Structure formats: structure tokens, C-alpha cells
Amino acid sequence: MKTPFEILNIPRESGDDAVKKGYLAMVKRFPPERFPDEFQRICTAYEAVKTEKDRVKFALFDAAVPDVDALIRDIREDAEGDRPDLVSLQRLLAAAVRRIVTVDME
Numbered sequence: 152m153k154t155p156f157e158i159l160n161i162p163r164e165s166g167d168d169a170v171k172k173g174y175l176a177m178v179k180r181f182p183p184e185r186f187p188d189e190f191q192r193i194c195t196a197y198e199a200v201k202t203e204k205d206r207v208k209f210a211l212f213d214a215a216v217p218d219v220d221a222l223i224r225d226i227r228e229d230a231e232g233d234r235p236d237l238v239s240l241q242r243l244l245a246a247a248v249r250r251i252v253t254v255d256m257e
Contacts, residue, residue, distance in 0.1 A: 155196035155209065170201055 156163050161173035174197040183190040200206045 154213070155199040158192055158196035159200070165200075167202060170197070170206075174201070 154163075156165070159170065159173035159177055161169055165173065174193065177193045178190065181189040181193060198205075199209055
């Protein structure tokens with residue numbers, strides 16, 4: 152799974168201006184009329200890292216959950232094949248993140 156920085160084609164150390172510049176370059180390369188799915192990915196990536204505060208939150212999450220695909224598998228296994236409603240999914244996600252953070256802190 153690509154990080155927002157990889158999607159925007161910018162270094163992790165980028166500041167606000169560089170993030171915005173990367174976003175605009177990618178939007179120009181993948182306009183919404185021709186590439187709606189890629190445009191949505193670009194917008195989501197930009198929203199995740201557009202400000203310094205957002206980048207700090209992303210860095211904390213990325214450090215706590217380095218393998219998002221494994222986290223998703225864990226959540227699905229915890230759900231035991233049932234289709235959990237949104238509240239259950241949020242509960243399972245919170246429990247999975249707590250497990251990861253607890254293991255990293257020990």
C-alpha cells in the first residue's frame with residue numbers, strides 16, 4: 152500500500168508548500184474528468200498530509216501501524232467472517248491499534 156507521500160510523489164520531509172505543489176502536479180497529471188479513481192486517491196493523500204499537524208498524525212499512525220494490510224487482515228479475522236456494522240468495525244480497529252501500540256511500548 153502506498154503512503155500519501157508516494158502518491159503525491161514528494162519526500163516525507165516536505166513542508167506545506169511542497170505538499171501542495173506535489174498535489175497540484177498530480178492533479179494536473181490525473182485530472183478528475185479522465186481519472187476519477189486516481190484523482191480520489193490523490194485528494195485523500197493530500198488530505199492526510201496537507202498540514203504539519205496532519206503529517207505528525209500520519210507519522211504517529213504510521214509508526215504504530217506500519218503494516219496496514221496486516222491490520223485489516225487482523226480486523227477481518229476478529230470479525231470471524233461476519234459483516235460487522237460500522238460501530239463493530241470501529242471497535243475492532245481500536246482494539247487492533249491498542250494491541251499494536253501495547254506491544255511496541257513493552
